[in-house]
Amino acid sequence: MRLIWNGIVASAVAAALVLPGAGQARSLSGAYLAGIQAEQQLDYEEAARYFVRALSYDVDNPALLDAAIRAQVARGEVSTAIVLAQRLEETDTNPLGLILQLAGNVRDGQLTPALETLSNPQAQESLPLLADIWRGWLLINTGEEEDGFEALRDLALHPEWGLFGQNHLALAHVALGDYDAAAQVFADLDPVTTTLHRFGTRVRIEAQAKAGETRAALDLVDTLLEGSIGDVELETLRAALTDGNPVQRSMAGPMDGFAIALFDIGSQLNTGRRSEALLYLRVAHFLKPDLHEAALLIGQILEQQDQFDLARQVFETVPLDAPQSAEARLGLAAVYQSAERDDEAIATLSALAQSYPEALRVRYFQAEALRVAERYEDALPIYDQSVDLAVAQDRAFWQLYYGRAVSKHLTDDWPGAEADFRRALELRPDQPMVLNYLGYSLVEKGLKLDEALGMIQSAVEQRPDSGYIIDSLGWVYFQLGRYDEAVDPMEQAVALEPIDPVINDHLGDVYWMVGREREAEFQWRRALSFDPEPEERARILRKLDIGLDAVRAEEGHSVAN
Template structure:
């Protein structure tokens, strides 16, 4: 496994450098800056600073590896390659360096050069090395040896699924479609069941003049939730077209598929920064590998590198069937980087081009709702619901999201109908139960039903601070103050710095006569909100007023019902 960018090995190396003060100081600055950038996954800065440090100490192995990883994370294999070659020339082991050199050999179709390497000392890992060797054998026109190598790997514990998936791809790439289909049918491993695997099998079936089976297999895998790329494939199959096998057209494509499929597996267990290296190399070996590009963008987004993610999404050609998926991803990256208006613009343009896709309108509705543009959000959700032909799993959320927007517009009758429709589609859904129950409490209607809903939501999500807070609050609204205390205290434990939850606990404490503790909670709540904010649930002006005169006076000033008087017991 590659050493982490922010490990301590390079720091130890730095401390062991020559005692010359000028040299140490000139190296320490860029090294420490690079290390900090690496911790933040700021690859542009990391690559720049580590390169500066390496220029001042060009024989430092740790700095060489850090520089390679920084460049690979940006997809700049050409900049990483000279450093990687230097590491190997010095006989040093570095997974990052070996990955870079191997990728370059395969990109240049130097399969003999790759096969001459010693994978024990210059390899990446058993699975990747074995699969790459098999593909390199195909590149070297030794197909029988390649197929035997896939079989050998399949005997290794835990590697069978990978080996047989790649063998099926290799057989299809060699035109042996019957043998490939036999593997897809008999060895339905996890990779064969992925979107990419299902599409590859459909192409194989089409090559065998079995278009009807190909359509059935796609329908079985994706149901009605097909995206434009899948729909285009299904339409072509139903029209009687023979689809070419596009997933693998060369040994180089096969090697790219190795890095991509391993990246997909690593995504579940390894860090996104490590997985990113494999996704970048898959795209380097096959520039038209759009799935690898989308994975790269998604990983960058998960690492909070929104500018890099946005740049990656924009590389998907406008005429590619996956363009809508890339634009949806780009909108998400823009929104998360604090540019919601830019995200809305992207989605509005997308809606003009892909107006038949429910997900485009629902995503636009989500962003509009988050920007408090509720009327526009409702209009977007209306279209999404009208177009939605997917499973109940998605339909319930569309009604739930539209209900939230309608509730904010004070269109309660329509909102309640949508909340109840969402529950009809997804009974017991805790988010819906909580939101509807809480709204009923705030409106002081159907309180017994609201209590039952929120109790059910708490039973389903006992560690959700918002839902536990709702239970405490409905009990408070019902005048059952003593019962409310424990739930509100639990909610604060779950969400200790949430201003609304702390404010609610203060009100409950006041209601049971614990006035000093109530004042403490209001002060805590006040410390967690913007002092300039007014209105809303977390209203600092209201908190200050309660601290001045107490909750009873505030309720009287608001014309609200006074607190219920407890009996003497």
């Protein structure tokens, strides 16, 4: 399922160099290379613009077409990509081009030509899994249901892809309204470890409910909610099942199977091959615009790639009355946070909280957004509401107490903060973030230093690659007066977080206390170059002026300590 053509850069540049006219060659190569640079930076809008410009000089160049097609799909212009794919001479050896050709056939209702295309062994080799799934759906949609189901049953026996076959066999029964048969197929699948994605889970619950297996559907919802800080869609489903209300249908009919197959593969690729997953998910969303789970994944990928405008656009395609609306708004808030637009993130979450006042997940993320924006006083009552909601549900989550503890600490309520940190540790005794924050805070306050050291040592054992936690270990040694022991962890911390001003400053202090004063001054100057907070800057400048011993004496510390 490899979508990127090996050697594309070399082939396109070579094509540019043989074009007649040096000026024209420079224009083509310049546009192409600019497109490649934009693509490497995951700027799909710019990549598409440059590749289309390059195509204007050589409209049938297969490497340029391939690059332009990828960029158009990634930015969500699948219709444009289908038109470009029609100009590829050989689609059977170009997986994305082949997918687009088939997607165009499905969109236009040309199912027989699509089935003929997939009969080609070369096409099956290019898209081994997708070809098998789509063949089953094509047969079902062209009236050959028995053959289509047989094809999916055969796939269900595949040693590697059997899960896909079983899921699509069940989905085919759902699409045709045979919920009893669907529930029987789902019954053979472990509901937690083998569910492919959120959509598949929802359809499974829907099939169980409509087959009269309401108790099994409720048990699955409860299993999925266990350990999570809420889920608006699942909670809404649970309320509908409990009240005996109908569950909203997820599949309009068997034509949906084509999009879901692409979504299945894209969901699996998302674990490590995001850019490739994005292409599958974009085509899936194109074929089934109300496949909102695809929009959620696309938005998450784009947000992780710092393509904030594209991510925002796709999250906003999910309508407010859709079951996935709350998750889409949470995703939108995450985009705003990643783009450092905290006010818009908070406004989005506040509006969502008004729509779902009893939703623990929404309240928690609202509190977290306020904390990240350093609005600790505003965050505290929202954390309180989150804790109250969890208690009312007879549930407890360490994350709620940790977030509230940090906010209390930063609003000078240390007794309240320590109590919440310790409550978080009761719920998750070995949680490294809690151990590190509480241990570091105790060190900073000069309290319970031996206990703090044990906490931080435990945190380091669990997160040996975290520069911030290793910095805490070095700093507790420093506060205990064990300066020689502080050197190694502090140097490790700086190696892991080389541009953090606080960690560099700490290493400077440790060097000073072991007599390495020139190295200490170098580290302090490095810390200054990384834009420390004003108070820290002033202290570093003072250390450079009169030395750490004098500064500590001014602060009331004993130099020997």
